[in-house]
Ligand code: HEM
């Protein structure tokens with residue numbers, strides 16, 4: 086039956102591809118690059134702009150291919166020979182650009198240790214499979230650019246019509262180094278894979294680590310392929326730092342509803358679902374600014390992946406430190422699944438499923454390193470003065486953290502960003518403990534289970550808890566209960582039966598690079614520690630604790646103090662005010678200044694070629710604005726005036742900027758456009774995940790007794806079960822304590838229900854299933 090379905094599927098695919106206008110499959114294996122022989126003189130300007138200054142010095146190495154290749158009318162503009170030549174040349178251009186980047190670093194253009202710019206990279210080196218995919222995507226982009234330039238010069242294709250023209254072609258670069266078999270047979274596995282492959286049996290690569298982000302609007306690059314977008318007039322878009330200071334003023338208005346933990350959970354699940362990574366050289370991070378940021382590097386020293394943010398001379402903050410440039414580097418790109426030529430698509434470096442990848446990793450190698458290989462448990466570090474485990478230490482602390490001395494902790498977990506703030510590391514630690522607590526109970530219930538069986542069963546329960554807390558507790562609080570029900574984001578009955586294998590669970594580019602980043606506004610400027618009894622509060626400035634989680638371990642009570650603080654302290658209001666801790670001081674380390682997260686968000690949206698705010702209004706069912714005043718339904722007059730002063734045209738408004746300025750939808754922290762994108766993403770993340778925890782009637786489904794237990798969990802319960810001295814928590818830990826949401830004792834199992842794992846006790850024979 087299964088085989089028949091697969092044969093049907095293959096037949097369907099063959100038909101589909103036959104109907105495509107033209108199929109040119111080219112294998113780049115063993116291409117002799119020295120044969121690349123392009124006369125680039127006539128296209129130098131355009132191509133140089135897109136591919137960087139490297140060509141200024143190397144274009145003369147290419148010969149005369151374009152001149153020798155005449156276009157035969159009857160062949161149509163694209164002939165196999167032309168494609169071969171473009172691909173060869175694209176490969177050579179990509180290679181030269183890479184070599185130049187490496188040379189620049191060798192010549193001393195590299196980032197200083199402990200600089201905000203280096204910390205921003207998290208880990209400036211990637212695994213071989215990611216590096217290979219990035220290289221192939223560079224070849225694809227350069228080849229697409231060469232083809233565009235050639236066609237525009239020799240036929241009636243214009244830069245504007247090129248993309249539409251290309252959509253009707255299937256021109257592939259099939260590179261064996263990608264190592265991804267084009268067909269893959271997924272077994273009927275009981276557990277999810279670590280890298281997300283085979284979650285969807287018909288589209289095995291959907292949602293995997295290393296996939297491209299998906300799009301709900303066509304990309305808008307300056308040249309249609311990869312260059313940074315421009316205003317409609319052809320001029321530069323407004324400076325991202327200016328937009329940040331003028332529109333996202335430095336203020337932290339305390340939320341009257343949400344706790345710090347609400348913000349922290351948002352970042353925790355972000356890191357489970359999304360991770361863009363930045364381009365690097367073989368030697369590490371890329372420097373784009375002179376010295377400490379005194380200006381942008383001159384073109385001859387600038388890596389072509391640089392997109393530095395200039396700081397205006399009158400900047401009220403950076404002026405005092407002489408900072409005129411903030412380092413910023415393009416996100417890595419990935420080949421499309423079918424390796425076709427076309428515009429740039431960015432890569433997601435983690436599994437897009439909400440599958441606990443922050444705890445377990447998004448690849449087998451990482452996940453194996455994190456396991457203790459005994460009784461299904463994860464590695465943990467035990468301390469003399471605490472009964473509970475802590476995350477293990479990373480191999481190279483100095484490369485991952487900003488420590489004052491080497492005895493301070495710096496953790497390793499499933500996600501590289503774990504040390505970014507102490508409260509993020511706190512959530513990682515709570516779930517490490519939750520995993521090991523559950524593994525202990527399961528091994529007592531089923532003493533004959535192997536390490537592997539215990540690990541997989543425990544992981545399945547922990548992932549289910551993370552999904553339940555997100556969909557039943559966090560999303561209704563942040564998106565509004567009624568919306569969550571209306572959009573079928575949250576399942577209501579015991580089992581869901583709406584898994585849909587046609588829904589791609591990948592991350593929508595505009596979700597990761599714009600909409601969900603709106604929650605940067607809810608980050609408060611302080612972290613709180615509360616001693617037992619909640620009768621005092623110690624505040625730590627966020628900017629003093631980036632990449633240094635040591636406040637979790639300064640005493641035997643320190644961890645619990647930060648946990649208590651996270652459910653007592655407020656998060657900031659969701660509004661266009663953003664704390665200077667993020668907009669002036671992000672990752673400041675020992676410096677007096679740091680990076681600007683909001684300017685980064687705006688520049689990142691452009692880097693990813695996101696369509697404009699106005700385009701997304703239309704996609705999300707609003708009227709497309711023809712003038713600034715048409716925004717009045719969603720944006721207040723003073724903000725419209727500010728936008729009109731900064732942007733030349735209403736169509737130029739960046740998605741992140743316009744979406745952040747909208748009034749919130751009633752019951753939601755987001756405005757209409759971001760609400761629509763965020764709701765769409767969480768719908769896809771649930772409906773497109775075969776292993777979503779409450780999917781019924783699947784071979785891997787929980788029994789109804791088990792699922793009833795899972796559905797009792799809450800963040801409050803996870804806190805109670807995994808701390809030594811937190812005795813009271815409010816039932817809704819994402820909301821501040823109030824008369825409607827009082828604190829309860831952790832041993833009040835009526836108020837804060839307990840997940841009873843006896844439903845996992847199995848007859849001995851089940852050992853072999
Ligand atoms: C202290 C708190 C936070 C800090 C310091 C922080 C910092 C950052 C940084 C440095 C980036 C990468 C910027 C870039 O290069 O493009 C980023 C990306 C992002 N942040 Fe945050 N963030 C925080 C909290 C949050 C929260 C609460 C949310 C959402 C609920 C969030 C959502 C995102 C998203 C969706 C991305 C894109 C992820 C990616 O593609 O890699 N962040 N954040």
Ligand SMILES: [Ca+2]
Nearest residue numbers: 357436438442
């Ligand atoms: Ca994931």
